[in-house]
Amino acid sequence: MKKIYLAGLLCLALFMTMVRPVGAASGTDHSSVRKTVEKKSRKDFIVAIDAGHQRKGNHKQEPLGPGSARKKARVSDGTQGVSTGLAEYKLNLAVAKRLKKQLLQKGFQVYMVRETHNVNIANSKRVKKAVKAKADILIHIHANGSARRSDHGAFTICQTKKNPWQKQYKKSRALAKYVLNAYCRAISIKKRPVSERDDLTGINYSPIPTVFIEMGYMSNPSEDRKMAQKANQTKMAKGIADGVEKYYKACVRKR
Numbered sequence: 001m002k003k004i005y006l007a008g009l010l011c012l013a014l015f016m017t018m019v020r021p022v023g024a025a026s027g028t029d030h031s032s033v034r035k036t037v038e039k040k041s042r043k044d045f046i047v048a049i050d051a052g053h054q055r056k057g058n059h060k061q062e063p064l065g066p067g068s069a070r071k072k073a074r075v076s077d078g079t080q081g082v083s084t085g086l087a088e089y090k091l092n093l094a095v096a097k098r099l100k101k102q103l104l105q106k107g108f109q110v111y112m113v114r115e116t117h118n119v120n121i122a123n124s125k126r127v128k129k130a131v132k133a134k135a136d137i138l139i140h141i142h143a144n145g146s147a148r149r150s151d152h153g154a155f156t157i158c159q160t161k162k163n164p165w166q167k168q169y170k171k172s173r174a175l176a177k178y179v180l181n182a183y184c185r186a187i188s189i190k191k192r193p194v195s196e197r198d199d200l201t202g203i204n205y206s207p208i209p210t211v212f213i214e215m216g217y218m219s220n221p222s223e224d225r226k227m228a229q230k231a232n233q234t235k236m237a238k239g240i241a242d243g244v245e246k247y248y249k250a251c252v253r254k255r
């Protein structure tokens with residue numbers, strides 16, 4: 001056991017000498033491995049934000065996860081406000097842009113998967129773009145729709161423990177919890193339980209901690225009107241950013 005443990009440590013040390021951390025300035029490598037790995041500074045911590053959907057859905061199919069026989073639309077149409085008529089892709093980007101601002105103010109780096117509506121980016125590609133940008137975490141911004149108008153509240157989604165592709169259960173679950181708690185507090189919305197699912201392309205392709213936030217039900221008239229207000233969108237973004245900061249403090253800075 002001990003031998004294996006030591007070999008593991010040696011491999012890790014070797015690996016760390018080969019791979020430079022993102023954003024590390026040259027000449028600062030004298031710090032210990034512990035410092036670079038376990039105490040990533042805010043300015044080196046990259047949050048990828050994916051504003052769900054786009055102006056026009058793309059109904060061509062793609063595998064649900066790498067190599068999966070099950071397939072799903074590359075980008076579904078999303079929902080729309082039952083009362084305001086606001087399209088989900090517009091709400092998602094409005095909050096995503098505010099979230100970017102909030103996170104930058106907190107000193108984090110941000111990568112936006114999309115910043116306009118007129119794009120055509122498959123859900124698997126959205127994850128790949130975030131990974132290519134060397135993001136540390138990925139947040140998919142969405143709002144919900146239901147046939148029952150009374151359904152309301154927010155929740156977050158992460159992988160299950162048994163996801164065959166994504167192996168970031170603990171961190172994803174923690175991120176889901178922190179984001180949901182802070183979000184619901186910020187906007188005073190009903191908190192539904194964190195949902196664990198393995199049927200979302202936006203999770204299954206991702207090697208980094210990843211969550212979806214379903215910010216509320218656009219099929220619920222009062223929640224729809226609430227989310228459509230710009231002042232509330234700023235509060236919603238602030239809530240998500242606070243949740244990211246809590247996650248960073250709990251799972252990145254001190255580990």
Ligand SMILES: [Zn+2]
Pocket residue numbers: 052053078079088142143144
């Ligand atoms: Zn959606």
